[in-house]
Amino acid sequence: MTRRDGGRDEQGRTQTLERTTTERPRLYRVLLLNDDYTPMDFVVMVLSQYFRKAEGEAEMIMLAVHHKGQGVAGVYTRDVAETKVAQVTAHARQEGHPLRVVAEPESGE
DSSP states (O other): OOOTTSSBOTTSOBOOOOOOOOOOOOEEEEEEEOOSSSOHHHHHHHHHHHHOOOHHHHHHHHHHHHHHSEEEEEEEEHHHHHHHHHHHHHHHHHTTOOOEEEEEEOTTO
C-alpha cells in the first residue's frame, strides 16, 4: 500500500500500517460408520446426493464402510461438515435407517 503523504498523519508523524494474516480454517472429515442394517444402496445414494460422489467412487467408499467400519465421505470446514452430518442423519432416520455419520477434526492440523 503506497500513500501520497509518505505515510505521515496530519501532524507529520510517521504512521505504521499493520498487516493482518489469516489462517486457514480447520478442516473436518465427515465419516460414515458401519452398521448391520443400513442398505448399501442407501449409503451409495447418500454419497451421491449429499457429497456429490460419482457412482463408482460412492461404491468404493461404501465398501470401505462395510469392510473397514468407516469411510470418509468428504473433508469440509466445521460448519459445512456439521450441516452435512445433520442432513444425512435426518434423511437416514426419515427412511428408518440407523446410519451413523460423524465429523472429526482432520489430523495434522
